[in-house]
Amino acid sequence: MLHNLDDKRHLQFWLLHTLGWIGFAVVHYLGSLVLEVRNAYFWVVMLDTFVGWLLTIPLRYIYQRAWYWHPLKMMLTVLLLATLVGVVWTIFKNHTYWEIYRHGFQPKSWSWVQLYLRNAQVSFYVILSWSGLYFGIKYYQTLQREKQKLLTATNRAHEAQLKMLRYQLNPHFLFNTLNAISTLVLTRENDTAEKMVTRLSDFLRYSLYKDPIKKVPLQQEISAARLYLEIEKVRFSERLKVTFEVSEDACQALVPSLILQPLIENAIKYAVATQVDGGHIAISAKKFGHDLLLEVADNGPGVPLDGGLPKSEHSGVGLVNTRERLAALYDHNFSLVLTHNEPQGLKVNIRIPYELDITE
Incomplete structure (x- = not known):
């Protein structure tokens, strides 16, 4: 050079x-x-x-x-x-x-x-x-x-x-997943254990081999989120309920890789795992003008908020990690806001510029 x-x-x-x-x-x-x-x-x-x-x-x-x-x-x-x-x-x-x-x-x-x-x-x-x-x-x-x-x-x-920031995978997720696989093997549920290993392998391959500098279509992120949630569903069974609502024009929008994963992880940790009856997680995405709106909502106990930010560290490092990644990628052209979900729970809203891959 x-x-x-x-x-x-x-x-x-x-x-x-x-x-x-x-x-x-x-x-x-x-x-x-x-x-x-x-x-x-x-x-x-x-x-x-x-x-x-x-x-x-x-x-x-x-x-x-x-x-x-x-x-x-x-x-x-x-x-x-x-x-x-x-x-x-x-x-x-x-x-x-x-x-x-x-x-x-x-x-x-x-x-x-x-x-x-x-x-x-x-x-x-x-x-x-x-x-x-x-x-x-x-x-x-x-x-x-x-x-x-x-x-x-x-x-x-x-x-x-x-x-x-991207490679800060939660070690608890890996530990819990491997522990669940071990339990399935001991109980001789080999087919379920094999499926869980395959899903974990696919999820780790996606998370580790995707370039954190490059953005990916939202459709790929939704597929990765489904993999993650299918793994968690083996642990929580019927206690974990998930719904997706993604508009067609939002599927090809470019987003940072694994941008939804820490938000979903927080929802499982604080809204599903802490309740006897489990909880419900709703993931939605839509285009609004020149922006892409992403939302992860749960029906858990929620957290005290102060101007759209949690008053305590109850929300974990996921939100801090996500905010820092968005700031590094979009400077000031983004927003990450927490609001109370109705009738209960927490709702995380992300707004980023609506971008498409023009090379395709």
């Missing part, structure tokens, strides 16, 4: 260097037309430009080293080199103009000195301008490179955070 970046900057230098001197030649020649010079002067301009193009190439390699020097030392070096190159360039330009274009004609001595000094001054400012442009462009490239490094580092940290 760094090699490609160096090649790109190298190509940019030669392109800008050449275009800059072409621009100088055009301006110089158009300015000479005011003096009504002969057409042959065009070749003088081209020759002077080519020599200027050649003389400034070594400056690039000197300035690359001077870039890391003390600012005062760097400025003095630039002024010295601009003077030196300007003098050499002026000598060449005077030679091509008086000896070639004017066929050896020279003005009086005093006029010659004045013309030479004026030409040297112009050459100095041209080389100084070239130097200023070089350092200006190099500073801009360095600034952009540092921004790119910062952006890359931020993205890497962002991805690491999302992966960490």
